[in-house]
Amino acid sequence: MPVSKDILDTLDSLVDSDLCIMHICGTHEAAIARAGIRSILPERLKIVMGPGCPVCITPQGEIDAAIDLVEKDCVIATYGDLLRVPGSNGSLESSGGDVRVVQGVHKAVEIARREPEKEVVFISVGFETTAPTVAATILTNPPENFSILSCHRLVPPAMEWLLSQGEAKLHGFMLPGHVCTVMGYHEYEQFPVPQVVAGFEPEDILLGLVMLVKQIREGKARIDNAYPRAVCREGNRKAQALMYDVFEPCDVEWRGFPVIPGSGLRLKPEFEQYDAQKKFDIEIRHVDKHSACICDRVLRGIAQPSDCKLFGKACTPRTPVGPCMVSHEGACKIWHLYESRRV
């Protein structure tokens, strides 16, 4: 508290123009909301959320594919986050199938070993933080009745696409601390914008903001590291190597975005037997979004949830229309919970 008070004073004295910072990590959003950080920032400093919640950016077609697997009597193992995300026709939770929440991919493999008469499919979502855990597990030779539906995403291609749009008025980026823990931040040096790597304690975030605002004021575009206890420039090389042993990049659609080249991960041919899409002949279909939902623009940082005509009316946390209203870290849900009453 004394430290954060000092940081806040510093931040106050640094911000003397309207600044807008984008973070691209759902866990950053959750930490900001939980600590009430927006309530103590200088008035002219805004933080917005980019495409950083893996639930938000998972297209409807991938949920539909998971439900197709339910209908093929597979046991579905997945993170709790995914349970309530609406596909075209209900969610995994409402599918009536044998859907098990697991802590991680290794627990899904344990299920497959314990219940050899069943087909167990792990719905494998997540960024570079998560993909190496799946890779390491695939390399431990899981049983034949285990497979994954790979829905992974990589951050830098999305950021590249975002910057190439040039739509949003963003003064700087707060990079996802745990993605960088694994990947380091050298990949982001290609982007000519002010960036900072930040951790997830309230003080980490405040410190990141101070460093970023200072950089902006200096007129520089480099990457500062406000999370050195976990992140170094090169990241965890062992994890990276395992990830690229098992996966290779592919072109893939993001919810709200078009197909972004090289932004997904698919199993390499030698691990094809673990690919649920091939094993069960499942197709991931493109599904058009609800016409009025502006999740895509919210995720690109060019609109706020409250700009959406459906927000708080047709679309509420109970009756989510878009994915941003589903995920705990979805911008619309958080906005609804913490912001709507304040305005």
Added chain:
Amino acid sequence: MPVSKDILDTLDSLVDSDLCIMHICGTHEAAIARAGIRSILPERLKIVMGPGCPVCITPQGEIDAAIDLVEKDCVIATYGDLLRVPGSNGSLESSGGDVRVVQGVHKAVEIARREPEKEVVFISVGFETTAPTVAATILTNPPENFSILSCHRLVPPAMEWLLSQGEAKLHGFMLPGHVCTVMGYHEYEQFPVPQVVAGFEPEDILLGLVMLVKQIREGKARIDNAYPRAVCREGNRKAQALMYDVFEPCDVEWRGFPVIPGSGLRLKPEFEQYDAQKKFDIEIRHVDKHSACICDRVLRGIAQPSDCKLFGKACTPRTPVGPCMVSHEGACKIWHLYESRRV
């Protein structure tokens, strides 16, 4: 009551030696027990139950076959009577399958029409009273997803086998009134024993006993008809014709009896498509009975339930070992309920 008092007086005056009468109809047994008839009979007149309860004489193998059909995901339609009959490994009730109690075979066909995506198998038990209803239904062209497991039995071949054993000391037979309603009683004229056809009201039974005792006293062996309002010598010819249009006799095992020639009914070849045994490749296996159960001898009239070592100990209505303890009309269950406390 005044009438039955008169009949009873008559019976009392007629019985002056030890007489043992066998009836071969579960419904007779139920009526006798319900009206407390044994409590008012002359002391020297005994009524015992023969192989007249279709549940009791259905061998374990036929229940096992029905449960095999459950495991092939068939909807099983059957009479409530069959629900709790133990096979080698549990009953239809405990099988966890989709087992529906129906009033008659036509209701099973209705299920098949209503749920065309399912296979509906009717477990078709019963004597000549019941078989014609199934035949008439088969002739109405049921849908493709309907079939039957034919477990029917015919009475005269069993009676012939019983008489050929010569084990029991029986003075006369009370013929099953409703079997005779359909078949008449001319088939029984071959048997050189005193016989009477009786109905199911307490007075009907008492009257039948009077007529039978009188016949025995006369030293005759004919068939008297104490149930003329429903039974005539030739029976219901239309029903008989329909039955033999669809079914043909076959050799079949009875529980407690060996294979009795011509005592079963199977679908004629032209109705093969409705034969669940062929359709689902189900085999009816012979299952050896529990070593100490004397159901076979109880059903043959040469032992009473209380002669069984298991009676009331290992075998109770709650934990039935033999079929005679399962059926409402099983000799052992009735004995347990109505007799054990009296002795």
Added chain:
Amino acid sequence: MKVNLMHGAGGEVMGELLRTITNLKNNNAGGIGLESLDDGAVIPINGQNIVFTTDSHVVSPIFFPGGDIGRIAVCGTINDLAMMGGRPIALSCGMIIPEGFEIADLERIVASMDAALGECGASLVTGDTKVLERSALDTIIVNTAGIGIVERPVRDNGLAIGDRIIVSGTLGDHGVAIMAHREGFEFGDQIRSDVSPLWSLVESAMAAGEIHAMKDPTRGGFANAINEMARKSGHGVVIEEESLPLRKSVRSAAGMLGIDPLEVANEGKVILGVKPEDAEAVLEAIRSHPYGRDAAIVGTVVEGSNVVMKTAIGGERFIEPPIGDPVPRVC
């Protein structure tokens, strides 16, 4: 050992399960407690006798000719209070609802509860609601508990030799209606459940004479209840078959279903053991109540330990508590 369906169907088997479930030291608050397994408990609080009872209700179908699960849930508890001689005051309601249940059906159930409460001046004052996954539960369950007040509690074990047994109306209506409806016999409204709140009937019966025992013949029917009353009182009972009130339609349907109407549930009937001198007066009082028009004296308490039926034909047989729920049958 595992619980099976027989454990829930009353009778001797259920008794075994109950011995497990009621094996508590803290089972009595100073009056009539769990150990008595009566229709309800009695708790003296500052000179006032509070009656307390509970039942959970599962019915298939939930709407049936003559009533629904809501009416049963209220009447079942009102009647258990009444069986102790208690005036019903307040009910609680625990609803356990499977996901996917129609809210419109819930509205009908609640309206039906309200109507039954209104009939006897009781109120539903506290509740709880749980929603379970479709995969965990496939039917609604309604638990009610109730409290009432009573001056002199009536037990189910108070039968005395010579007492006349009265039933307040036709037997088997509810059980036969439910079973026929469930098994697709399509009798429509020809057979209706008797589900009704009996407090005012019981109140006028108590005013008319000395009642030694009362019980409502619900699960297991008349056969089960009269055996329990006899066993707990340590006496025998003789029932006259011809005096038992049975609706003709119920008799016909029971014949078709192959079941004994004495073995199925009633939801609006009471069995009373009445001092012989008062039997006619009590019968008269019951008959003048709309729910008691078919009441009859059906038997007498005697020495012994069995319930025996004198049949119409002059025979005798035992009336036994049924084992397991009856199943319709054709033979």
Added chain:
Amino acid sequence: MKVNLMHGAGGEVMGELLRTITNLKNNNAGGIGLESLDDGAVIPINGQNIVFTTDSHVVSPIFFPGGDIGRIAVCGTINDLAMMGGRPIALSCGMIIPEGFEIADLERIVASMDAALGECGASLVTGDTKVLERSALDTIIVNTAGIGIVERPVRDNGLAIGDRIIVSGTLGDHGVAIMAHREGFEFGDQIRSDVSPLWSLVESAMAAGEIHAMKDPTRGGFANAINEMARKSGHGVVIEEESLPLRKSVRSAAGMLGIDPLEVANEGKVILGVKPEDAEAVLEAIRSHPYGRDAAIVGTVVEGSNVVMKTAIGGERFIEPPIGDPVPRVC
């Protein structure tokens, strides 16, 4: 419209369902009735206030570190009585058991109920048992109702401006223990449910000072209960994040599970709104009780209509009632 799981998870959605279920004319027996949706009802009977409450309990797993469904079923009802200021006297128990349930497990559950009853001098005096087919129900359900007596009932809507908010101990223990166990996190005994009967704690708190409102933060946790108390009282509440008692292990586990420990159930905690002058004395009384050692003053009642948390870092955020049961998550 159909019932869904959200309808059972507390909060606003549940409120809609409750409006349907509590839509009765006969909803009050002269005291505090169903309309108040408090922890229980109050019924004045001949100058005596009877408190009455019910809850149905479904817990997965049924045995968990720190307790089992039997202990919860007893404590839940004891505590709802206590929340009204009521001394618990007698409980009813409706058991609904799936076919195939182990009788040995039933014995353990009953023994656990007996122990909890013994702790607070209440008795289980009446009960009911139903057995359902495996296909209809896959878990045991235990309903309890309870009656108690109270001189001056305590409501959940009585917060006054300036009142201090006290919680009787660490928050989230039960919910986190259950969730971690259910989701296979294998913490063993490191996190234990707090399930406990609170009557004697509440009794000494009431003796120590003036309590304006009480509620037990069960389903929906502290977040739900404090919002309900604020809404019903028509005031706002400010909570100090740093004063909230949280076990370190629970904080760690909640972090791993990605859930907020304020949004999960407690089964042995009470939230009290206490007259400011009496707050320290009440805190002292609670702390001297074995179940209240970690009690703390966590906030203050203010003008307004929101529950606001002052965060450790000096920010502010709303504490909202959770929507739906929390699900463990990794992002």
Added chain:
Amino acid sequence: MCIAMPAEVLEIKDENIGVVDFGDLRQEVRLDLVDVEVGEFVLVHVGFAIQKLSREEGLETREIFRQVHAAMMEE
């Protein structure tokens, strides 16, 4: 397999379906096995009329008994 109940035929529909009265209780039954007319009595088993009942012969049962009884008395 022999529970059967007497009933009066009240109405005959096409496809061999009859509405019968079992005694304050009406139900549809199949008439495939019998040729009957409205007003006649049938014996119903598993939802099928299995035979016609003659009221006269019903009465005759009592008559048979009376004969038997009378014969006895003569002995």
Added chain:
Amino acid sequence: MCIAMPAEVLEIKDENIGVVDFGDLRQEVRLDLVDVEVGEFVLVHVGFAIQKLSREEGLETREIFRQVHAAMMEE
């Protein structure tokens, strides 16, 4: 997908399994992605240690802030 918690490694079992302490809470985690020793700190995500944490650099965070702050004050 980025909730991760710091933990201290208490024990290392074969097959790359470590027992770690999250703060009054022990659990087994997978060590496939890191090379660590008992006593070191790791960051755990979905049951896997994804990186080692250095206590010194943790302390250093505050140091960085102080530098930033100091630099500011000089401006």
